[in-house]
Amino acid sequence: MQKVPMKFVMKYGEELSSPVYLRLPCGSEWEIELRRCSGEVWFEKGWPEFSKFYSLDYAFWLVFGYEGNSRFHVFIFDRSCTEVDYPIKLPEKEKADYEDDESVEILDDFPTSRRRKRERYSSLPCPLPPKKKRKSYPRMHPLTEKDKAIALQRAIAFKSEKPHFKVAMQPSYIFGNLILPAGFAKRHLMHQPHGNAILRLPDGGAWCVKLKIYEKGKVRFQRGWLEFVRDNNLKTGDVCVFILIKGIELAFEVLFYRGTEAANCSLSPGGHAKGARAMDQGKWEIGTSSSHHPYAGKECSGGLNLETGYEDHDDKSVEILDDLCPRKSRDKSLVMPKLEETDKHDDDSNDDISRDSDEVQDDPTIPEEEETDYEDDESVEILDDYSPCPRKTREKSPLPCLHKKMRTCSSSKAAECNTNFPATKTQPYEIKKSFRSKDSYCSKSEVKKHDFSTMKEVGGLSSSQIFQKRTPDVLGREHSLAKSEKALALQRANAFKSEYPSFPVAFQPSYIHSSYLGLPYEFVRTHLNKQRSSNVILQILDGSTWPVNFKYDVTPRFQNGWSVFARENNLKVGDLCVFELINRNELTFEVVFFRATEAKKCSSSAGHGGGAIDQVEIKRSICKVKSGYENGPSDTSLSAVEAANKFVSSNPFFRVTLGLGSSRVLRIPTSFSKHFIEKKIQIVTLWVDDRMWHVSLTVHWRNALKLSAGWAAFAKGNCLTEGDVCIFELLDRNNISLKVYIFR
DNA sequence: AATCGACATGGGGATTAACT
DNA sequence: AGTTAATCCCCATGTCGATT
Numbered sequence A: 001m002q003k004v005p006m007k008f009v010m011k012y013g014e015e016l017s018s019p020v021y022l023r024l025p026c027g028s029e030w031e032i033e034l035r036r037c038s039g040e041v042w043f044e045k046g047w048p049e050f051s052k053f054y055s056l057d058y059a060f061w062l063v064f065g066y067e068g069n070s071r072f073h074v075f076i077f078d079r080s081c082t083e084v085d086y087p088i089k090l091p092e093k094e095k096a097d098y099e100d101d102e103s104v105e106i107l108d109d110f111p112t113s114r115r116r117k118r119e120r121y122s123s124l125p126c127p128l129p130p131k132k133k134r135k136s137y138p139r140m141h142p143l144t145e146k147d148k149a150i151a152l153q154r155a156i157a158f159k160s161e162k163p164h165f166k167v168a169m170q171p172s173y174i175f176g177n178l179i180l181p182a183g184f185a186k187r188h189l190m191h192q193p194h195g196n197a198i199l200r201l202p203d204g205g206a207w208c209v210k211l212k213i214y215e216k217g218k219v220r221f222q223r224g225w226l227e228f229v230r231d232n233n234l235k236t237g238d239v240c241v242f243i244l245i246k247g248i249e250l251a252f253e254v255l256f257y258r259g260t261e262a263a264n265c266s267l268s269p270g271g272h273a274k275g276a277r278a279m280d281q282g283k284w285e286i287g288t289s290s291s292h293h294p295y296a297g298k299e300c301s302g303g304l305n306l307e308t309g310y311e312d313h314d315d316k317s318v319e320i321l322d323d324l325c326p327r328k329s330r331d332k333s334l335v336m337p338k339l340e341e342t343d344k345h346d347d348d349s350n351d352d353i354s355r356d357s358d359e360v361q362d363d364p365t366i367p368e369e370e371e372t373d374y375e376d377d378e379s380v381e382i383l384d385d386y387s388p389c390p391r392k393t394r395e396k397s398p399l400p401c402l403h404k405k406m407r408t409c410s411s412s413k414a415a416e417c418n419t420n421f422p423a424t425k426t427q428p429y430e431i432k433k434s435f436r437s438k439d440s441y442c443s444k445s446e447v448k449k450h451d452f453s454t455m456k457e458v459g460g461l462s463s464s465q466i467f468q469k470r471t472p473d474v475l476g477r478e479h480s481l482a483k484s485e486k487a488l489a490l491q492r493a494n495a496f497k498s499e500y501p502s503f504p505v506a507f508q509p510s511y512i513h514s515s516y517l518g519l520p521y522e523f524v525r526t527h528l529n530k531q532r533s534s535n536v537i538l539q540i541l542d543g544s545t546w547p548v549n550f551k552y553d554v555t556p557r558f559q560n561g562w563s564v565f566a567r568e569n570n571l572k573v574g575d576l577c578v579f580e581l582i583n584r585n586e587l588t589f590e591v592v593f594f595r596a597t598e599a600k601k602c603s604s605s606a607g608h609g610g611g612a613i614d615q616v617e618i619k620r621s622i623c624k625v626k627s628g629y630e631n632g633p634s635d636t637s638l639s640a641v642e643a644a645n646k647f648v649s650s651n652p653f654f655r656v657t658l659g660l661g662s663s664r665v666l667r668i669p670t671s672f673s674k675h676f677i678e679k680k681i682q683i684v685t686l687w688v689d690d691r692m693w694h695v696s697l698t699v700h701w702r703n704a705l706k707l708s709a710g711w712a713a714f715a716k717g718n719c720l721t722e723g724d725v726c727i728f729e730l731l732d733r734n735n736i737s738l739k740v741y742i743f744r
Numbered sequence B: 001a002a003t004c005g006a007c008a009t010g011g012g013g014a015t016t017a018a019c020t
Numbered sequence C: 001a002g003t004t005a006a007t008c009c010c011c012a013t014g015t016c017g018a019t020t
Helices: A007-013 A047-053 A092-096 A145-155 A171-175 A182-188 A226-231 A273-280 A317-322 A353-362 A380-385 A463-469 A481-494 A507-511 A521-527 A562-570 A614-631 A637-645 A670-678 A711-717
Strands: A003-004 A020-023 A029-032 A036-038 A041-042 A060-068 A069-078 A165-167 A195-200 A206-214 A219-221 A239-246 A250-257 A330-332 A443-447 A502-506 A535-538 A545-552 A554-560 A575-581 A590-594 A653-657 A667-670 A682-688 A689-697 A705-707 A725-732 A735-744
Touching: A003 A007, A007 A041, A165 A545, A182 A226, A195 A670, A206 A226, A219 A226, A535 A575, A545 A562, A554 A562, A682 A725, A689 A711
Parallel strands: A020 A069, A195 A250, A535 A590, A682 A735
Antiparallel strands: A003 A041, A020 A029, A036 A041, A060 A069, A165 A239, A195 A206, A206 A219, A239 A250, A330 A443, A502 A575, A535 A545, A545 A554, A575 A590, A653 A725, A667 A705, A682 A689, A689 A705, A725 A735
8 A cells, every 4th residue: 555645635635535546647547546544545456556567666756746636647756766668558649750859948938037236237437338328118027036936837847858948928028029048049049040930839820930040049039929929819927838840840839828827727738819718718628648638639830749748857847846946946846857878979969958859859769758738736745845936037057066167168068868768668667768857947846946957958057067068177087977977966866855945066176175165046045045144054964064154245155164064075076965954043954965976876875975865765754753653743762762652553563772872783672583583594674664675684692683784774774873762563474574663 | 275255257138229 | 010139237156366
């Protein structure tokens, strides 16, 4: 059985009725019966089959998005945080069209006003050249950040393998022309001949607009744009998604997310005027299969099927939902970003998403994902932590980078990670061999957030850029990180989601060898209120702390104490850290390490980096167990003992209170072992929630049984300390399997 | 050498005003 | 009225000299 998180049950439990339906991105749907017990809700009948079919295993991640009416959409990620390749049921039509399948995500194109005037500019002595005299037109007022956040939230779930960008309509767009995001323009449009582009709606409507391309990389929709705006009744605050279709003619498929209907149709894209009306009336269907989608089966002029899945591969949607602010990157979101292993792209431009995409295009075997459309897309993760934080005008990397050289690198480097979908779908499933980086913002964040999701392309630097732009000279190392290392490190960092405000940092030489660490401006502004100076505490997962001075003049930085922290934690160039602000009052950051050198292992090993995600999750799962039995938090060992004493089970179990110091073995009470455990050397499986450890069981003097090899790792991995109480419940006597409940 | 403080700089979105 | 392109100016962060 699988327990439904209490947080979700408390919010939506009443409307859940058995059976529930789990729908996967491939379109398959599973009926699962619910079981309610003591206020808890469990997936019961049908779950084992589901689990078996998809070969769910230890450390897999499942993301459940609640659609209402006891229906969930589910994403499954394996222990390497790669979304599994689901057995798919594609309509015949879809299977044929795999052209032009690019996975560029231009997700954060929600510029904000830059009208705030900075003093230092206004105070310039300014012998500037004479300016043109301008008429004093009343200025148009750009969208407020709140409006954009709302718009963003609604469009955020849109995912496509094709290159696309999203734009929140500004007054100047409605009354003038549209500037395309520079990054997108440079990647996809700079080599286009001057001419026209087709803006096509899913229902067949089409408009011709002039595509003006400037040398500096600016591209605008001009003549015809206003007609498009008018005909489709676009308003300020609406969000348009432009999906590039490269065919005989340059065309964009356009989807609308009306800003004014945010409350009613949050995630449903509208069409043009007709679609808008339909959406106004709240009649968009929830697509449980492609046939339900308003755009199902439609062909664009280039003969392309425009269906692309709303895949949450970009740190958006799911992850963002969880922590929209850098989150947030999340703008942050629980989506496990998929980072492509681009070993096959070894030339200088192998990071160029366009080229990657070209290869994708050339692969006729690449299936197109089924489109799913989630109205009222709700996710536990997302909903719990989502706060629509204002987005910055400029797409910014969540990874602070103080090297100017990196700022000048081509934005085309941003997305090294496209996804090549496996050519075949086999059962029960096939792990996708390639990964895709999230190109966007955080949040679970903003994350998702935090915005690991901020790893976007347009404008800012993606983390990929940061890595790839490092040269040996800059890095001060003999060679830069291998791509697989980078990808996995990023992947793992992206997979990390925090309930706290957090920001990731990819370590550059200057961070380690210099005396300071630059902090992301957005994070500081959002969470630290631009404090000028204060002392903060950096705490790592084993509880060790370092005092560091936070300074903020123009550039927010950790200064005094930073070098000590970096040195004592053996930080290396290429390591990734996530700084979680776990205590706003004391300004305590918990620092989680993602070692670049360990990334490829992607294991759950304890220690800094290698098992960072797991350690955090473990710590939190411990808290859940504890609170579950204590009816509230408590810090005293006495409470832990008392709570443990309340434990009852029909299975045999024994209790152990951890003593002073760390022991590498755990003695099993003879009173227990003599009855239930065969006295022989064997491997025991320990379970904490759904996490599993293998520990050696050894026989000692007088047949005393001890957990030895592996116990230390278990203890460390679960952050066991003196006074903690563990209850070991025997689940299987033949192949010794113990479920461990930890009380602190 | 480490730290601090301030400025410089490039990118790029938003807006406006001149032009057609 | 529509189009075009210049301009504004915000943001992020790199750089450097002064100070400790």
